[in-house]
Amino acid sequence: MNAIETRQLRKVYPAPAVKKRRGAPAAPAAPPAGIVAIDALDLTVGEGEFFGVLGPNGAGKTTLIGILTTRVRITAGEAFVSGANVATESATVRRRIGVVPQRPNPDRSLSVLENLVFHATYFGIGRTEAARRGRELLERLGISDKMDAKVDQLSGGQQQRLMIARALTHEPRVIFLDEPTVGLDPQARLALWEILRELHEQGRTIVMSTHYMEEADQLCDRLAIIDQGRLLALDAPAALKAKAPGDTLVEVTFDGDASVAAEAARGMDGVSNAEARGPVLRVFSKRGGELIPALIDAGERHGRIVRDIHLSRPSLETLFIALTGRNLT
Amino acid sequence: MNGQSLDPVAPSRVFAAILLRDLTVARRELPYFLVRTALQPILFVIVFGYLLPKMGMIPRGYSTTMLPGVVALSLTLSAIQSVSLPMMQDFGFTKEIEDRLLSPVPMQLIAIEKVVAGVLQGIVAALFVLPVARLIMGPIPGLTFGNVPMLLAVTILGGAAFSTIGLYLGAGIAPQQIGLMFSVIVAPMIMFGCTYYPWAGLSHVPVMKWLVLINPLVYVSEGMRAALTPGVPHMPIVSILTALVLLTALFMALGLRAFDKRAMS
Numbered sequence: 001m002n003a004i005e006t007r008q009l010r011k012v013y014p015a016p017a018v019k020k021r022r023g024a025p026a027a028p029a030a031p032p033a034g035i036v037a038i039d040a041l042d043l044t045v046g047e048g049e050f051f052g053v054l055g056p057n058g059a060g061k062t063t064l065i066g067i068l069t070t071r072v073r074i075t076a077g078e079a080f081v082s083g084a085n086v087a088t089e090s091a092t093v094r095r096r097i098g099v100v101p102q103r104p105n106p107d108r109s110l111s112v113l114e115n116l117v118f119h120a121t122y123f124g125i126g127r128t129e130a131a132r133r134g135r136e137l138l139e140r141l142g143i144s145d146k147m148d149a150k151v152d153q154l155s156g157g158q159q160q161r162l163m164i165a166r167a168l169t170h171e172p173r174v175i176f177l178d179e180p181t182v183g184l185d186p187q188a189r190l191a192l193w194e195i196l197r198e199l200h201e202q203g204r205t206i207v208m209s210t211h212y213m214e215e216a217d218q219l220c221d222r223l224a225i226i227d228q229g230r231l232l233a234l235d236a237p238a239a240l241k242a243k244a245p246g247d248t249l250v251e252v253t254f255d256g257d258a259s260v261a262a263e264a265a266r267g268m269d270g271v272s273n274a275e276a277r278g279p280v281l282r283v284f285s286k287r288g289g290e291l292i293p294a295l296i297d298a299g300e301r302h303g304r305i306v307r308d309i310h311l312s313r314p315s316l317e318t319l320f321i322a323l324t325g326r327n328l329t
Numbered sequence: 330m331n332g333q334s335l336d337p338v339a340p341s342r343v344f345a346a347i348l349l350r351d352l353t354v355a356r357r358e359l360p361y362f363l364v365r366t367a368l369q370p371i372l373f374v375i376v377f378g379y380l381l382p383k384m385g386m387i388p389r390g391y392s393t394t395m396l397p398g399v400v401a402l403s404l405t406l407s408a409i410q411s412v413s414l415p416m417m418q419d420f421g422f423t424k425e426i427e428d429r430l431l432s433p434v435p436m437q438l439i440a441i442e443k444v445v446a447g448v449l450q451g452i453v454a455a456l457f458v459l460p461v462a463r464l465i466m467g468p469i470p471g472l473t474f475g476n477v478p479m480l481l482a483v484t485i486l487g488g489a490a491f492s493t494i495g496l497y498l499g500a501g502i503a504p505q506q507i508g509l510m511f512s513v514i515v516a517p518m519i520m521f522g523c524t525y526y527p528w529a530g531l532s533h534v535p536v537m538k539w540l541v542l543i544n545p546l547v548y549v550s551e552g553m554r555a556a557l558t559p560g561v562p563h564m565p566i567v568s569i570l571t572a573l574v575l576l577t578a579l580f581m582a583l584g585l586r587a588f589d590k591r592a593m594s
Contacts (some may be wrong), residue, residue: 013594071430072594095338095433105424109354115428118353121346122432124338166428 001083003174003205004045004068009077011038011063011229037063039229041077045207045222047173050200052220052237053209054316056324060229061209062102065178068207069099082173095123098167100177104159106151112162113138113147116169123170130169137165141195157188164195175199177208181215193219213316217241225320232323237316244319247272248288252281253308254299264298265291277325279307284322340434344442347429351446355411366407366454370399371461377525378466392466394561396459397553398524403458404484405549408451408491409498409515412443416499417507420591430592440496440588444581447492452484471560479566483552486573490545493577496584500591522546527554529562548572 012034066072070090084092116134258276265274419426531538554563
């Protein structure tokens with residue numbers, strides 16, 4: 001049985017209502033188009049896999065996790081978690097998953113330990129057993145000294161750990177983490193990575209969304225790169241990196257439109273692809289840095305002045321840019 | 330992996346656990362809770378049930394009319410607030426309710442639990458205000474506790490009607506509009522809720538007598554009159570109970586729909 005399976009999954013949010021101003025001329029009747037957050041998504045995640053969903057802000061990551069955790073209604077298609085249909089068997093799905101939200105949302109009326117104990121009882125676990133598990137998890141996540149503290153006394157990183165502990169109290173089969181390291185300092189982030197690796201080694205299925213390339217690269221067995229709700233690539237990080245254009249990405253930012261320079265760059269030796277996005281010229285080339293003087297020249301001939309130059313070796317980042325024409329952040 | 334997470338959980342167990350959470354939190358906040366919900370009725374009792382009669386500006390028998398209204402007010406105010414205020418915050422910004430929305434039961438059960446917790450908190454407030462009011466106003470002619478079935482019915486149905494109204498408001502109103510809710514909905518409801526005067530008294534202003542019937546509080550006040558001071562003229566018991574049942578059903582349906590909309594996008 002697959003941990004997760006989606007078939008032609010689609011989610012359209014209703015378009016935000018536009019208030020009509022009195023006296024304003026009637027707008028042409030636009031079709032009631034919504035915002036497509038997920039589009040024709042087919043995904044399969046195996047049992048025990050550490051699966052990453054990578055994409056820029058607004059790519060549909062949170063919506064996808066929302067659907068799989070039964071909190072977002074599906075517009076079309078189907079999704080199964082641990083064999084249960086998220087739309088028709090949502091309570092069963094919830095029984096089998098643990099969720100770590102993007103922003104910690106602990107129960108602030110309760111202490112740290114109580115957060116875990118009460119949460120466990122919501123899953124039918126007796127209080128004695130719940131307290132035992134709660135203590136053990138706080139110990140494992142290194143916040144047992146805060147057991148009786150109020151949640152507000154925890155730092156951001158500690159609250160995130162509490163969220164992970166909470167997601168684990170009922171022994172879920174699949175753990176979902178929605179951009180768990182956003183807003184954490186580098187140290188707390190590394191500590192969290194350790195915790196996630198450990199969970200993975202214990203054989204749990206982990207689904208994590210992120211917009212940090214490095215995080216996805218370091219932790220995940222397989223990665224789905226999504227943008228604007230569509231699946232662009234799906235493979236192991238190493239395989240994806242191998243698919244990245246085998247060239248160095250040179251980004252030159254001019255003080256004006258870069259399309260004239262792009263035109264010139266396409267004719268240069270060793271350039272596999274060149275395109276302009278506003279003032280930014282992106283060139284994939286085997287010659288890497290050697291090309292820079294020629295690119296500067298190409299711009300200057302048309303009166304453009306260089307503002308910034310950036311070189312990137314083949315990586316998930318350059319693959320992402322090649323796939324979407326956009327930077328990840 | 331152990332197969333434990335595949336066992337289904339009895340919804341009643343989850344319901345009890347979530348109710349226990351709300352009651353634990355409510356017990357810790359009891360002093361604030363009582364101040365929030367009982368202070369206003371008690372202040373009214375001090376002025377209209379003690380000071381003004383002392384000054385001779387209000388006839389002494391007025392306490393008989395007023396006591397059931399004050400009990401009704403405490404019950405309904407606390408029921409509506411216990412449900413609506415935390416829910417507005419939860420859905421509005423803290424998102425704390427998420428951990429319960431992720432429990433393995435149909436989501437509507439979480440909303441129903443909130444209503445039950447609201448009824449219980451309403452009963453606590455009413456039980457607190459009743460003796461305090463009696464203490465301030467002195468002996469109240471015509472007060473009886475003999476009519477237990479009616480008292481229970483009005484308390485539970487009145488609490489339920491207002492908890493469901495709280496559910497509807499809590500899930501349907503943005504936290505920025507809390508102030509508006511109190512000035513536009515709650516304040517007029519109190520003034521025209523037959524709390525400080527019997528419904529029969531409105532015969533002097535026939536238009537009002539019919540207009541106030543859209544106010545749910547009227548039925549709880551009159552119900553308390555029928556139960557606690559049956560000597561004071563009150564609405565027929567059948568009308569009172571029917572209205573409370575219908576209001577509960579209506580706002581439960583509206584509230585569940587609003588809750589569903591907020592709980593799932």
